[in-house]
Amino acid sequence: MYGDYEAQRHWMEITHHLPIKEWYRNTSRNYLQYWGLDYPPLTAYHSKLMGWIAHYVNPSWVALEDSHGIETESHKLFMRMTAIFSHLLIYTPGVVLWMSTRHTTISVHPMNEALLFVLFPGLISVDHGHFQYNSISLGFFLISVYFLVLRRTLIASVFFVLALNYKQMELYHSLPIFIYILAVSLRLFYHEREKTIVVDFLLSAANLWKVAFTTVCTFLVVWTPLAFYGDESSAFDALRRCFPFERGLFEDKVASFWCAFNPLVRFTDVNSQMMMKLSLASVVLTSLPSLIILFLAPTSRYLRLSLFIVSLNFFLFSYQVHEKSILLAAVPALLLIQELPLTVFSFLTSACCSLYSLCIKDENEKHFFLFFAYFLYMFTLIPKSEGRLRYLFLLPGLLSFFFNGLEVYGTPPIRFPHIFPYLTALYSCTTFLVDLIYLNYYMIRTYLMASPNWGKPKID
Known part of the structure; x- marks a missing residue:
């Protein structure tokens, strides 16, 4: 209903x-x-x-x-204006802050990069067409990343706690942020080490204590009204509602690993408790390589790579996934548009196309043209230094739009009425897996190539 x-x-x-x-x-x-x-x-x-x-x-x-x-039309206008206002008030300032760390000499001009963030059609379609407010939590996340890159971990912790307390799916970003803060707080990898191990240990402990204290205080500020004006069980009621495991492994034809390959293995027939454990193990194991590198070399580049990798792992392998959760991987992907333009181009195209079934459900089929325009705009920004390889990356994107077209204009067999949304999910999931493998390879290779500087990474 x-x-x-x-x-x-x-x-x-x-x-x-x-x-x-x-x-x-x-x-x-x-x-x-x-x-x-x-x-x-x-x-x-x-x-x-x-x-x-x-x-x-x-x-x-x-x-x-x-x-x-x-x-009513007047109420729809009101709802849409609240979504747009949230986008402009929280998300856009987050983009502006992030762009202040960029330079004009890089491959994609900062103005074009900012437009890729602000005009990302996946976010616009979900928030303004599906009536969500993902831009608020994602805006807080971007602000947190901005302060993390500046090594201002206390204020970064505040904004990430706000993001997490707006949408619990920000847990997708929690592991890299935790590891990064832990690594920079320990002061083990930098030239700023003191003369004695004892002094260095005390300073590290003090840094961690300040971050922990700030995090707890921010949580208390957010949750205290619920406990103070409610009763003794109000907070527990909220926690139970935020983690509805009874809803199942996934919703609709989402491009997660469990949904895409369910016809082959029938994951939905497996005991739910077993699948929860398997999902948790899959997320942790696939995230470990990037998290280990991030801990050993807590730099801006490795933070952004780990955020992209881990959030994509969560989307592919976690329990209870919705189509719009791909936005949690899309924003970290945009943070890497300078370093990995082709990979980000491929991923964002597949991410938009994976959301198209949701657009059809909301009677927003025309968002197809919004996605395609963004696809063409992204392609024009790919540096010419990539050579003919950039034309090769057009093919996977065009194939994604082909599957979207089948959802609108195709006539499915009577026996398989949902075959076209499933094919979109399967294809999107496959491209996500390929991107994930390459991202891990790139991060490991980059780290190993910098091996002479282990323990003393530069802040980039």
Whole structure:
């Protein structure tokens, strides 16, 4: 019944009218099976703010129970404006901050790179067409990365905790950020080591303590209203809602490994507890190489590579994956557009095409042209130094759009009515796996080539 549009509207309704203790709890006034709130408190506070504004403009938009299913043109405009405003208020400043670290002498001009971030059609389609607010958590993430590159780990921790408390899927980025902060806090790999091991140990411990204290305090600031104005179980209710493992291994025809290869192995027939363990093990094992290198050489380049690799691992192998989760790998990919233009070009094209089934579900088939225009724009930015290889990378992208075209214009066999969305997911997953293998190879090769400088990496 309905979709994410109604979910976002309903959360505004619930948070505006009901006390905090009922936000995450099944009650007579909040039936959780009807688009119950399932994101952390920062999303709830944002929904409450939007609900207050909606009630001020038109109370019928968030009237308790009576507003269910409302989709007037005026309300759609309001919802779309809130998404655009969030994009401009949080995500765009994050892009601007990141671009301030770039240089005009690099392969892609900073202005073009900024446009690739801001106009990324996957994010625009999901947030403005599917009515989400991913730009808020991704904006906080970008700001966190900006401060991490500057080695300002305390303020970086604050912004990442905000991102995590807006959408729990920011866990996709948590491992590289944790390893990076740990490595730079230990002071083991830099020229700034003190004369004695004891002094160096104490300084490292102090750095880690400050980061831990800042992180805990930020969590407390976000969660305290829920505990203070709710009751003793309000926080636990929120945690249970944020991790709904009962929903299954994946949703719809998502381009994850488990969905793409499910017809061959039937992962969905395996015990759910076993699949959770297998998913966790798969994510950890495939992430280890990049995390180890990041720990040994905590530089900006390895941080960005690890963020891309680990977030893609999470998307491919984690439990309970949605199509829009690919955005969590797309933004780290954009951070590498200068170093790996062809790989990023290939990945972002497949990422957009993997979202097209979601566009069709929302009756946004015309987003195909948005994706294709971005594809052509990206291609024009690939440095000519890549030679004829850049033309070779056109073929996988065009094939992605071919599968998208089949979803709209193709007539599936009666026996396999969902074959075209599945083919899109399978093809996208395959390209993701190829990109993942190459990224690991590139990161390991780059690290080994710099082996004479082990222990004393430069900050780039």
